[in-house]
Amino acid sequence: MKKNDVVLGGGILAIALVLFLVMHLTRNEAGNQIQITVDGVVYGTYSLEKNQVIEVKEDDFYNRIRIQDGSAYMEEANCPDGYCEEQGKINGRTQTIVCLPHKLVVEVLDVNGLEDDNAVEDMPDTISK
Ligand SMILES: [Zn+2]
Known part of the structure; x- marks a missing residue:
């Protein structure tokens, strides 16, 4: 269970990071x-x-x-x-x-x-x- 929680937490962080990067890149692209x-x-x-x-x-x-x-x-x-x-x-x-x-x-x-x-x-x- 504990291992799964860590994986889940890491997954959410990764998704958040990707979303942040996508938003950031899109913003820059619009410029x-x-x-x-x-x-x-x-x-x-x-x-x-x-x-x-x-x-x-x-x-x-x-x-x-x-x-x-x-x-x-x-x-x-x-x-x-x-x-x-x-x-x-x-x-x-x-x-x-x-x-x-x-x-x-x-x-x-x-x-x-x-x-x-x-x-x-x-x-x-x-x-x-
Ligand atoms: Zn002029």
Whole structure:
């Protein structure tokens, strides 16, 4: 009997450990994402976990956003002021890169903190009209 109890206890521990690892890995896999918005319209959502280049071309404007090592930055843009290229790398929640001339916004979405973001969005919008 005693031996069985030990085995059972060990089994539960092992299951708990596996569950913990699975949850942990799933969380990491979801990770942070960036969302690119052009003129208020969502252009796309991209994982910060994957190194990639996103090219945004609209009419005669061009922005190239690069994701590397978990950070995103404006690698190249043909806007007149070039501020967006100077805004550096973003990798954390609520960080943004804004290209005003192109009405383009790159923002970090924290998948694990979406509930908080929704709470903010539910607040009355006093800015629009
Ligand atoms: Zn710009």
